[in-house]
Amino acid sequence: MPENVAWGLQALGRLIGVRKQLVLxxxxxxxxxxxxxxxxxxxxxxxxxxxxxxxxxxxxxxxxVPYPIRAVPAESTSCPKCGGEMVKRTNRKTGGTFWGCSKFSKCRGARKTA
Known part of the structure; x- marks a missing residue:
């Protein structure tokens, strides 16, 4: 490591204390x-x-917004858990689509798209 590089506050204090050269x-x-x-x-x-x-x-x-969340109502798909309406959603990690319950976060029902 060059002598004018200090790791940590103590080393910086020592480095400043050693330098006596008048700059300005x-x-x-x-x-x-x-x-x-x-x-x-x-x-x-x-x-x-x-x-x-x-x-x-x-x-x-x-x-x-990295991935737009699209909410397109399903024609005749109902949630397998609560019976609510399903909407088409996009997975943020993979970009794939799936049907998710419109009552998400209370209901986490989901189905794969065909």
Whole structure:
């Protein structure tokens, strides 16, 4: 493992403590602090609300339904367990179709499709 890679917080602390090389001067650090503070958003209700709305839009755009659940009523098929109406469904893992009870989750009656 290279000497500049640290595994864990203790090793990181030792690595930081060993490094004494000056990377940025105090003037450069203060300059960066001013730049960052100048670009920071205000912490107001309006800004937070806009931020949350933006995140919600992104989340909705990423939401993907992997397998559509199709509920097509069966012509004359009734549930073997409760006698209810059967609907055609798609197995999420295999993609195959089967008849499932329309009263699912209370009834788990199912039949194979022909």
């Amino acid at each position: 001067t105090d003037v450069q650090v203060n300059d960066y602090v001013r730049k960052l503070q100048g670009q920071a958003l205000e912490n107001t209700r309006v800004v937070r609300k806009e931020h949350v709305q933006s995140l919600e839009k992104k989340a909705v755009a990423k939401t993907i």
